[in-house]
Amino acid sequence: MTATGTLKVSGLHAEAGGAEILHGVDLEVAAGEVHVVMGPNGSGKSTLAHALMGRPGPTVTAGSITIDGTELAGLPSWRRARAGLYLALQHPIEVPGVRLAAVLTEALRETAGDADRVATSLDAEADAIGFDRRFLDRALNVDLSGGERKRNEILQMGVLRPRFAVLDEIDSGLDIDALRSVARRIELATSEWGLGVLAVTHFRRLLQELRADRVHVMVGGRIVAEGGPELADELDTSGYGAYSA
Amino acid sequence: MRTFPAEESAALGGPAWLSTRRAAAFERLGGISQPTDEAEVWRYSPIGRLDLDAHRPVAAPGHGAALDDALALADEFGAGPRAIIHNGRIALLERRGLPETVVFAPASSLETEPSGFGEVVGRDDFFVALNDSFIPDAITLDIPARVTLDEPVVIVHWCDGGTGDGPAPTTLLRSLTRVGEDAEARVIEVIAGPADAGSGLVVPVGEMVVGDRGRLSYVMVQDLSHDTWHLARLGATVGRDGTLKSFTAGLGGAYDRCRVDAAAVGQGSSTELTTVYLGSGDQIHDVRTLQDHVAGKTTSDLLCKGAVAERSRSIYTGLIRVRNGAARSDAMQTNHNLVLDASAHADSVPNLDIEENDVRCSHASSVGPVDEDQRYYLESRGISPDRAERLIVLGFFDDIVERSPVPSAAGPLRRRIGQRLAGLLGRGGESDG
Numbered sequence: 001m002t003a004t005g006t007l008k009v010s011g012l013h014a015e016a017g018g019a020e021i022l023h024g025v026d027l028e029v030a031a032g033e034v035h036v037v038m039g040p041n042g043s044g045k046s047t048l049a050h051a052l053m054g055r056p057g058p059t060v061t062a063g064s065i066t067i068d069g070t071e072l073a074g075l076p077s078w079r080r081a082r083a084g085l086y087l088a089l090q091h092p093i094e095v096p097g098v099r100l101a102a103v104l105t106e107a108l109r110e111t112a113g114d115a116d117r118v119a120t121s122l123d124a125e126a127d128a129i130g131f132d133r134r135f136l137d138r139a140l141n142v143d144l145s146g147g148e149r150k151r152n153e154i155l156q157m158g159v160l161r162p163r164f165a166v167l168d169e170i171d172s173g174l175d176i177d178a179l180r181s182v183a184r185r186i187e188l189a190t191s192e193w194g195l196g197v198l199a200v201t202h203f204r205r206l207l208q209e210l211r212a213d214r215v216h217v218m219v220g221g222r223i224v225a226e227g228g229p230e231l232a233d234e235l236d237t238s239g240y241g242a243y244s245a
Numbered sequence: 246m247r248t249f250p251a252e253e254s255a256a257l258g259g260p261a262w263l264s265t266r267r268a269a270a271f272e273r274l275g276g277i278s279q280p281t282d283e284a285e286v287w288r289y290s291p292i293g294r295l296d297l298d299a300h301r302p303v304a305a306p307g308h309g310a311a312l313d314d315a316l317a318l319a320d321e322f323g324a325g326p327r328a329i330i331h332n333g334r335i336a337l338l339e340r341r342g343l344p345e346t347v348v349f350a351p352a353s354s355l356e357t358e359p360s361g362f363g364e365v366v367g368r369d370d371f372f373v374a375l376n377d378s379f380i381p382d383a384i385t386l387d388i389p390a391r392v393t394l395d396e397p398v399v400i401v402h403w404c405d406g407g408t409g410d411g412p413a414p415t416t417l418l419r420s421l422t423r424v425g426e427d428a429e430a431r432v433i434e435v436i437a438g439p440a441d442a443g444s445g446l447v448v449p450v451g452e453m454v455v456g457d458r459g460r461l462s463y464v465m466v467q468d469l470s471h472d473t474w475h476l477a478r479l480g481a482t483v484g485r486d487g488t489l490k491s492f493t494a495g496l497g498g499a500y501d502r503c504r505v506d507a508a509a510v511g512q513g514s515s516t517e518l519t520t521v522y523l524g525s526g527d528q529i530h531d532v533r534t535l536q537d538h539v540a541g542k543t544t545s546d547l548l549c550k551g552a553v554a555e556r557s558r559s560i561y562t563g564l565i566r567v568r569n570g571a572a573r574s575d576a577m578q579t580n581h582n583l584v585l586d587a588s589a590h591a592d593s594v595p596n597l598d599i600e601e602n603d604v605r606c607s608h609a610s611s612v613g614p615v616d617e618d619q620r621y622y623l624e625s626r627g628i629s630p631d632r633a634e635r636l637i638v639l640g641f642f643d644d645i646v647e648r649s650p651v652p653s654a655a656g657p658l659r660r661r662i663g664q665r666l667a668g669l670l671g672r673g674g675e676s677d678g
Contacts (some may be wrong), residue, residue: 097640
């Protein structure tokens with residue numbers, strides 16, 4: 001299956017709490033590609049992830065976010081999701097009493113997806129990343145460990161099959177085996193349905209497991225360097241300090 | 246009190262002990278003044294609006310079609326032993342395999358006063374005295390030592406309610422449940438009536454006595470019309486290493502008050518109190534709880550969750566009391582309120598009264614609209630705001646309903662709450678463009 005399409009971020013400025021955090025970010029992710037944004041704490045990576053998904057909090061003051069030319073920047077998050085965008089949260093949220101299957105059924109029903117396949121799809125996705133099937137009956141993220149919550153984000157992605165997924169620190173909280181199976185699932189998705197991935201992290205560890213097409217270095221709310229996976233090796237020796245203003 | 250005369254109390258009949266008891270209570274009632282919201286225990290309540298002169302004791306009904314409605318309710322909650330009580334009179338009682346040693350009977354059929362009757366809720370409460378004076382009958386359940394009941398006992402109190410003509414009917418309901426040493430039972434009481442009943446007053450008093458190592462799971466569901474006042478008083482004492490799990494649900498009522506006092510009187514005993522309410526229109530739900538630690542090493546855990554919509558409001562006040570001598574006790578109290586409309590309101594007032602040093606007490610409470618983060622999380626999956634809110638509110642209730650200590654009550658509760666919420670959420674419609 002050859003999917004086409006592009007997630008394009010141009011000149012994105014965003015502020016939070018009265019201060020500008022993103023000072024003009026440009027990124028372009030094509031279907032089937034894996035991009036990794038690396039940067040130190042406070043570089044604006046999470047703000048970028050939430051600005052893309054439209055979380056209340058960060059405000060986009062300029063720039064655009066498009067999927068195949070359709071502007072998402074002014075839309076509420078649920079409309080961005082329906083346009084094909086997905087966000088795996090750094091800190092997935094507990095929703096007491098609301099079961100995973102209910103959320104996914106509702107989501108697929110509203111996006112004209114195939115809601116009937118949720119149950120079988122959930123089992124398959126859980127097995128693929130070593131997520132205990134018993135947790136599928138629980139309320140969303142309630143009584144799950146940090147690592148289980150992260151796997152849960154990838155599991156939901158597998159069922160919903162978005163066109164582009166933003167993964168916010170998906171590697172934190174996962175042990176090496178879990179990270180490996182999650183990385184395999186993500187890579188498989190890029191060929192299975194042409195998922196485009198924008199993974200945000202401050203650990204190089206993710207790049208040891210996830211095959212990236214492009215690496216972007218973010219410092220102080222700007223992309224300051226771009227290259228292939230080898231860029232991560234340079235970072236390993238020189239650190240982010242070399243990019244500070 | 247001219248509409249609640251002594252002659253009416255005397256005319257209720259029954260065995261001598263019951264008549265004597267009513268007469269004594271009527272004497273007592275004369276000496277207790279009707280409460281106002283100045284009393285701490287009635288703070289925030291509309292109790293001052295109650296005009297008893299506009300009420301009178303409900304008449305004995307003819308058991309017609311109402312019995313079918315009550316039976317359908319009983320079937321919904323369980324297939325085991327049941328009693329249908331119509332306007333406070335026992336209309337039907339089926340033992341359905343109850344062990345012979347278990348007493349399940351109208352108080353009026355007992356030759357002597359059952360042990361413990363009136364001892365749990367005491368004598369100083371005005372509405373208990375009113376109940377004592379005018380109860381036509383009471384339902385008693387007594388499980389002897391070491392007997393375990395397989396099926397939950399379902400008691401349906403059907404209250405005809407007002408027709409709009411003349412003084413509003415006042416229905417006095419009474420139950421007494423005793424669980425003997427190392428015995429175990431599950432009980433569901435449903436208090437309901439026609440959905441379109443006019444103004445009326447329903448005053449249930451329920452007492453529970455759990456013996457040493459006894460285990461009682463108790464559910465009370467109130468689903469009266471929205472023009473009816475419901476003033477319930479539940480009391481329990483739990484013996485050494487015994488367990489009480491109580492779950493009360495306030496759905497109907499104009500003013501729905503439920504006071505639950507649970508005393509852990511035996512060392513090592515535990516009480517688990519769960520309460521849920523849902524308000525809409527102009528309803529007022531009022532929950533008062535007392536977690537009374539009398540003996541040492543006792544535990545109590547209270548969880549109260551409710552939502553208020555439209556112009557409704559709720560009051561939760563709970564007291565944890567750890568008495569002198571109740572060392573090494575552990576008490577928890579949690580109250581969460583969802584406020585679904587700007588004109589709805591919830592008050593949450595936790596209180597502690599600790600007379601011992603070596604104890605653990607914790608309480609938490611929240612009042613507010615649907616959590617923004619939860620909503621964003623669901624919306625980020627492509628779910629519209631209306632649908633996301635609906636899922637979260639249903640989940641808020643599911644989370645507590647699934648804690649029902651009698652599982653057969655969970656389905657009926659979920660259905661009722663779901664139906665109510667369907668009419669309350671997503672009223673703005675949904676744009677699906």
